[in-house]
Amino acid sequence: MSFNQTPPTLGNQYTDDRVLRSYLKRVLPPEMLSEIEPSLMEMGRLSGGELYRMQLADRLNEPLLTQWDAWGNRIDRIELTPLWRAAERLAAEHGVVATAYERKQGQFSRVYQCALAYLFTPSTDIYSCPLAMTDGAAHTLLSSGNQSLIERAVPHLTTRQPEEFWTSGQWMTELTGGSDVGLTETIARKSADGVWRLYGRKWFTSATTSQMALTLARPEGNEAGGRGLALFYIEMRDESGRLRNIQINRLKDKLGTRKVPTAELTLEGTPAELVCGETDGVRNIAPMLNITRLWNGISAAALMRRAVALALDYARKRIAFGATLIEKPLHLDTLAGLQAEAEAAFHLAFYVAEMRGLSETGGIDEDESLVLRLMTPVMKLTTARQAVHVASEVLESFGGAGYVEDTGLPVLLRDSQVLPIWEGTTNVLSLDVLRALGSDASRTLQVLKTKVSDWVETARDDRLKSAARICLSALTHAESWLMLARQEDGSAMEAGARRFALTLGRAVSLALLVKHARWSFENEGDERAAAAARRFSSAGIDLLNAQEMDDARLLVNESSTR
Numbered sequence: 022m023s024f025n026q027t028p029p030t031l032g033n034q035y036t037d038d039r040v041l042r043s044y045l046k047r048v049l050p051p052e053m054l055s056e057i058e059p060s061l062m063e064m065g066r067l068s069g070g071e072l073y074r075m076q077l078a079d080r081l082n083e084p085l086l087t088q089w090d091a092w093g094n095r096i097d098r099i100e101l102t103p104l105w106r107a108a109e110r111l112a113a114e115h116g117v118v119a120t121a122y123e124r125k126q127g128q129f130s131r132v133y134q135c136a137l138a139y140l141f142t143p144s145t146d147i148y149s150c151p152l153a154m155t156d157g158a159a160h161t162l163l164s165s166g167n168q169s170l171i172e173r174a175v176p177h178l179t180t181r182q183p184e185e186f187w188t189s190g191q192w193m194t195e196l197t198g199g200s201d202v203g204l205t206e207t208i209a210r211k212s213a214d215g216v217w218r219l220y221g222r223k224w225f226t227s228a229t230t231s232q233m234a235l236t237l238a239r240p241e242g243n244e245a246g247g248r249g250l251a252l253f254y255i256e257m258r259d260e261s262g263r264l265r266n267i268q269i270n271r272l273k274d275k276l277g278t279r280k281v282p283t284a285e286l287t288l289e290g291t292p293a294e295l296v297c298g299e300t301d302g303v304r305n306i307a308p309m310l311n312i313t314r315l316w317n318g319i320s321a322a323a324l325m326r327r328a329v330a331l332a333l334d335y336a337r338k339r340i341a342f343g344a345t346l347i348e349k350p351l352h353l354d355t356l357a358g359l360q361a362e363a364e365a366a367f368h369l370a371f372y373v374a375e376m377r378g379l380s381e382t383g384g385i386d387e388d389e390s391l392v393l394r395l396m397t398p399v400m401k402l403t404t405a406r407q408a409v410h411v412a413s414e415v416l417e418s419f420g421g422a423g424y425v426e427d428t429g430l431p432v433l434l435r436d437s438q439v440l441p442i443w444e445g446t447t448n449v450l451s452l453d454v455l456r457a458l459g460s461d462a463s464r465t466l467q468v469l470k471t472k473v474s475d476w477v478e479t480a481r482d483d484r485l486k487s488a489a490r491i492c493l494s495a496l497t498h499a500e501s502w503l504m505l506a507r508q509e510d511g512s513a514m515e516a517g518a519r520r521f522a523l524t525l526g527r528a529v530s531l532a533l534l535v536k537h538a539r540w541s542f543e544n545e546g547d548e549r550a551a552a553a554a555r556r557f558s559s560a561g562i563d564l565l566n567a568q569e570m571d572d573a574r575l576l577v578n579e580s581s582t583r
């Protein structure tokens with residue numbers, strides 16, 4: 022008989038997740054955890070069982086755009102895959118968006134919601150995309166104070182009834198740019214009947230099957246740039262289900278996120294409502310981005326967790342050179358590094374969820390607001406880069422099988438690769454981090470350092486102390502680098518922004534790991550979180566080494582001399 026390899030399998034994704042369970046035990050009041058645990062257990066069961074099997078079976082299905090019917094009518098209908106149709110129903114029923122708005126867990130409602138999303142995401146092929154935008158739209162409308170839109174849309178976006186549930190799109194990117202949205206070309210014209218109508222092309226619109234969207238357009242006559250844009254609300258279809266002056270030109274042929282129907286649209290007089298005023302659209306859509314960036318970080322942590330869970334399971338089954346891979350010191354060491362990255366990303370993403378929950382329930386003070394503003398882009402960009410690295414290594418950890426599509430593994434890498442691109446690329450968010458520091462950067466950094474010192478200074482274990490030192494010294498270096506770069510011409514600071522932001526991200530992740538490690542050791546007698554902190558501390562925290570702008574220019578120069 023020839024040999025057949027046993028494939029990797031998954032158990033209940035909640036019960037099996039030490040990091041999630043230990044974290045929830047630390048942050049949630051015990052009676053709250055007992056109350057919500059059955060729903061997490063159920064989501065974990067679905068995610069490691071029925072949904073995972075459905076995901077593997079759905080592998081070759083993709084959304085289908087039909088532009089014309091048999092009788093010559095333009096219909097632009099998108100058919101979703103069976104996995105996504107199931108995901109939509111399950112997301113509503115399990116309150117993957119609703120939990121954050123029901124607020125039954127007060128300031129911890131976001132943490133609970135993010136835990137559900139974290140379990141749900143890896144088995145639903147980026148259904149997190151429409152959910153993130155739905156959540157972001159509900160949050161944006163609620164912050165807008167536009168009572169009629171709040172009453173019209175928010176109940177649909179936050180319901181648990183699948184038949185009532187709406188998802189939302191977020192249409193910002195145009196051909197002129199996704200980063201520089203100030204260049205938006207879509208025009209808004211107010212017609213004689215007082216209705217605003219939008220004319221233009223939207224270049225990337227995911228979840229085009231949504232019932233509504235928030236978008237940017239420039240009211241005719243408004244100034245150029247971001248200030249001249251306004252935020253608009255659109256309902257996609259009329260009562261008979263026809264698209265309201267929207268043409269779906271085509272679905273994008275993408276590297277990953279293949280289940281997401283990302284379309285190019287033309288708006289040909291699409292009726293729209295102003296959300297809050299005729300200007301400042303970029304500022305007014307910011308609440309949406311805060312939520313979608315949180316989802317991005319939670320998804321990054323979730324995909325890493327899935328990838329590492331599969332790699333660990335496989336390493337216990339696959340035999341090479343007379344032993345299982347897990348018994349091979351080098352393979353074990355490789356996987357340990359990935360586990361540490363995944364744990365670091367988990368704590369960073371959930372820290373932002375905690376802060377977001379505090380902010381939404383009015384419990385956040387001025388200092389914490391500064392930290393939340395700073396850490397949202399830092400967390401998004403840091404975890405997204407980690408996800409790509411981890412997914413790539415996990416594919417390698419399966420050898421050739423990791424490169425073969427019907428193992429269901431390559432999609433992990435293809436889907437992770439979108440995380441650093443959408444919702445702001447790494448560079449664009451790094452520049453946002455500089456903006457988040459504001460004019461009083463040293464105060465903001467001081468607030469962050471005080472928090473971090475509180476978390477790490479309690480570390481008594483000698484080996485954790487060294488991790489704590491690495492973290493504090495990275496933050497101190499980041500601060501002094503920034504102060505120095507500010508004195509030079511603008512290009513030095515801009516050129517180093519990414520390494521600066523990643524240093525903040527990795528240092529704060531390490532601090533959170535140390536904080537959790539101490540708690541876990543003292544309350545659970547578990548050494549594993551400490552091992553993650555120690556391992557992560559040696560994986561490159563301070564990235565601000567002495568690279569200079571001149572070197573950068575030289576490196577990408579076409580000739581060998583300046």
Ligand SMILES: Cc1cc2nc3c(=O)[nH]c(=O)nc-3n(C[C@H](O)[C@H](O)[C@H](O)COP(=O)(O)OP(=O)(O)OC[C@H]3O[C@@H](n4cnc5c(N)ncnc54)[C@H](O)[C@@H]3O)c2cc1C
Pocket residue numbers: 190191192193194197198199200201225226227228275278283439442443444445446447448449452
């Ligand atoms: C699968 C998928 C789905 C998407 N869905 C949506 C959607 O639903 N709605 C939506 O609005 N958008 C969507 N997008 C678009 C996405 O948000 C943009 O592609 C992204 O924001 C980058 O914009 P861009 O493509 O115009 O790239 P550019 O802005 O042209 O960026 C190109 C490169 O230049 C860098 N760069 C840009 N400016 C600077 C700077 N000042 N300094 C240094 N570097 C800089 C960037 O980091 C990047 O590496 C989607 C994209 C993908 C891939």
